Amino acid sequence: MTTDYQQSRVSLGGRLRELRGPDSGRAFAARLGWPQSKVSKLETGRQTATAEDLRAWAEAAGHPEAAAELEARLQGLESRTRSWRRQLRAGHRPVQDALTVEYERSTRLRAWEGAMVVGILQTADYARAVFTQYAELQQSVRDVDDAVRARQRRQELLYQPGRLFDIVMWEAALHTAVCPPDVLAAQLDRLSGIIGLDTVRLGIVPLSARVRIPPANGFWMYDDRLVIAEDWHAELWLDDDDSVALYGRVWGLLRENAVYGSSAQRLIARARARADAV
Template identity: 65%
Template sequence: MSTDYQQARSALGARLRELRYSRPEGRLTGTQLAQHLGWTNSKVSKLENGRQTATPEDLRAWAEATGHPAAYEELEARLRGFESHIRSWRRQLARGHRPVQETWQEEFGRSRIIHAWEESVVAGMLQTAEYARHVFIRYAELQNSVRDTEDAVRARMKQQEWLYEPGRKLRILMWEAALHAQICPRPVLAAQLDRLASAIGLDTVELGIVPLDAPLKISPANGFWVLDERIVITEDWHAELWLDDDESVTGYLKVWNTLRESAVYGTDAHRVIGRARSALDAR
């Protein structure tokens, strides 16, 4: 978790404690507040000490219980501020995958050039509907989130219209391992590999594959997207990170360019995809 994020969460916790202390009817102890809200004592302690992120519902309940209902808007604005950079999957997927995909589509719509690196799955902008379906199902199972698979697939397919708009450019790098990852049945992966091969012919796509046996200058770590050199979106198992400071954008582009030195393109990329296809057929 980033230092900035933790500092913001700690500051929110200090503000919550201040509201508890300044209740108009007199200070509440942490135990009294927990009993009033039907929470555990540890939840109150964690929120006040920045060890747990409050939900908007938590903040509203806290504001009302401490006699400061008008403070909710301020508290919620603080929460929005630091979660705009670290967006937990628990919150994002509370309404399913479709809203997340629509947020990405909005950002894509604002972008002309996208640099991307994917090390474990085929990039969403190049996925078939059936491959995307299996990806969403797996992640919904992992996160125990709302199952809106078909809506999410439609939203992802809608994103791909970006590839057919003049003036756009997707500069995508993928590790060969992503071509072998069987997150879906073999026939689905086979069709996905065929789709990937056909994308090499699109004038809006520059597809580079980093072969498994290619010399590497850096480790092929987690995937990321850089949109118009103004924002980086990357993810971990707990959250997406949206980074818009110049230092982060520059750093991720340096990573992308370093990985690019190990990539192959055109006929050589076709050959790597064909190798994955042959390995799949041989199993």
Template identity: 65%
Template sequence: MSTDYQQARAALGLRLRELRGSCPGGRLTGTQLAERLGWTQSKVSKLENGRQTATAEDLRAWAEATGQPETYDELHARLNGFESHIRSWRRQLASGHRPVQDTWNALVAETSIIHGWENSMVSGMLQTADYARHVFIRYAELQKSARDTEDAVRARMKRQEWLYQPGKKFHIIMWEAALRALICPPSVLAAQLDRLAGVVGMDTVRLGIVPFGAPLKIPPADGFWIFDERLAITEDWHAELWLDDADSIGTYMRVWETLRESAVFGADAQRVINEAHRALG
């Protein structure tokens, strides 16, 4: 992920350097351009060397300062090309978690079948409001983002209405660790486990649990979601990765199918959930 992203950012930086060198009034040094823009020279250097991601405003200012405002559309298209696939948390959470939830709500609304894998926490589509609240608080602290916890919780709960629509299918597999991770008080986790037990048997939900003792063909790595086999989304600590090419989606579907072979369903899944509940004491 980071390699493709970095290569795209470096290519944009090279183009910015070309514009600085082809100013109609003559080539500008990095220091001269920084003075013209009111920036530090280090910012110009970082953008040109692909060590910082430009904003749309940065690109417009660059195009105008180098006397080539007509190049802005090209620069912005380059930015959109890799930002549409790599969505940094810094940018996404600038206004809080609610906008991110709204984006996901719109995506889910136009989807009929979702395949998901969670290795460390309960899937957002099945979270209780209290559990979701603690998740958002933890992430806001980590990312130092705006606090809009209650709005984010309401948006996530709104998305779960999709589970009660005829014709929808949610195929979700979770590692047993997701049932036991105390990212919230034990009482909240207990209620969350009750919620999970309650969705076993729903006609729109196929819930599988990979027990700790199950043999694994591949490591239970990062969580991901596949929407109608047209889009796959996974995430890291710094960004979400949105993949819409057939090869990548096919890879994630093979991963999902491989993990499914280690999962238990129905009464067996219920038993694993109950064991995790009892372990809370």
């Protein structure tokens, strides 16, 4: 969790405490029908309120007019940290559509991924396996097929001139068994076919490479204006200059150890042979 995000959450909690007034936390929680611990966590910035929580709080505090202000604070907080719990209430498809907008706005897209094949290069079957697993983890709406179709349509951007996808992946991503072996084999064939495409520069960091920075969470950079980094609980949407510059340096350090062209093909072929042997 970012320091700025936590400070904003604490600030929102302070405003909630102010609105509660002289009532005890126990009495206020009883009025809302909540556990007292929830009131305490919201006021101390240890839990993020939902929009529904904020409207209920304003009503219970006798200040319904404050609901709009509280929701504006929440929207400002979530402009940087977008929890999966909130984003996936309507399923994965809306999330994919929102991302497509950022892809379409960009001309140079840089990516790092160490855990699996990046979404823009996934086959339909591979993507289906990934979405299914995340839907189970997040207990979200099961709109897997809609999400797969949205991701596949986005891949049309790979063939439009004037846009460069500069992607770096760790070799481990080629071996991660997030799907059956035959699906992984087809996915690796897809990667082999991408190499040489004029709109895609695909680099693979070998497992044996002496890296200058530990490989960590995956992220995308959209030109020099936006970074979207994923964590288990949320996506971070970072557009301040310092954060974008930091991720640019991280991406550059990881790229230094990547191999391209025929060398990348050999790593993919090695992973393909392993998938066939399973």
